[in-house]
Amino acid sequence: xGQQENIAVQKNMGQxxxxxxxxELKMAFAKDVSDHDPAPGQAAGPDGFVEYFxxxxxxxxxxxxxxxxxxADEDNVAIAYILTGTxxxxxxxxxxxxxxxxxxxxxxxxxxxxxxxxxxxxxxxLGLMKQLGAVVQSGTIQKAS
Numbered sequence: 001x002g003q004q005e006n007i008a009v010q011k012n013m014g015q016x017x018x019x020x021x022x023x024e025l026k027m028a029f030a031k032d033v034s035d036h037d038p039a040p041g042q043a044a045g046p047d048g049f050v051e052y053f054x055x056x057x058x059x060x061x062x063x064x065x066x067x068x069x070x071x072a073d074e075d076n077v078a079i080a081y082i083l084t085g086t087x088x089x090x091x092x093x094x095x096x097x098x099x100x101x102x103x104x105x106x107x108x109x110x111x112x113x114x115x116x117x118x119x120x121x122x123x124x125x126l127g128l129m130k131q132l133g134a135v136v137q138s139g140t141i142q143k144a145s
Contacts, residue, residue: 003072006111010077013116014065020057022050030115037121059096060085078108083123087132094132101131 009028016024029046042048057063063085071078082104087097105123109116 003074005114006075006077007070007072009111009114009116010070010079010109014067017053017063017065022054025053026050028116030112030117033116034118036119055091056085059087059089059091060101061088062086075112076108076110078106080104080106083128091132092129094129094134097132099132101128103127103131
């Protein structure tokens with residue numbers, strides 16, 4: 001597999017997240033994928049990614065990932081993206097607020113044989129929580145009163 005095939009997998013992954021097609025999302029990852037930046041409590045492997053995005057979509061049913069910039073070589077695809085949604089379900093201990101959020105993130109995925117085998121990434125999680133009305137006190141995130 002080459003650069004164009006990897007880009008197609010990356011685009012399909014984004015579409016699967018946006019549509020909540022978790023079986024398609026799972027297909028983007030190798031069984032032994034290594035996530036160097038997992039979300040808190042995220043399980044290992046493809047199932048960990050699926051559960052993470054299922055949790056996000058439960059909390060933010062209109063969750064949308066929009067890629068703003070992409071760079072690729074034969075083995076890697078890097079993206080800068082914007083993540084948006086409306087808080088309509090429980091998320092990290094915060095009940096639905098109805099608030100919209102918009103944060104930026106980056107991801108680098110390394111591919112082998114058309115599957116993601118390694119992932120590095122970061123989203124503005126603190127910015128998301130602040131937009132939901134959470135505050136940080138003593139190193140923990142709490143809902144604002």
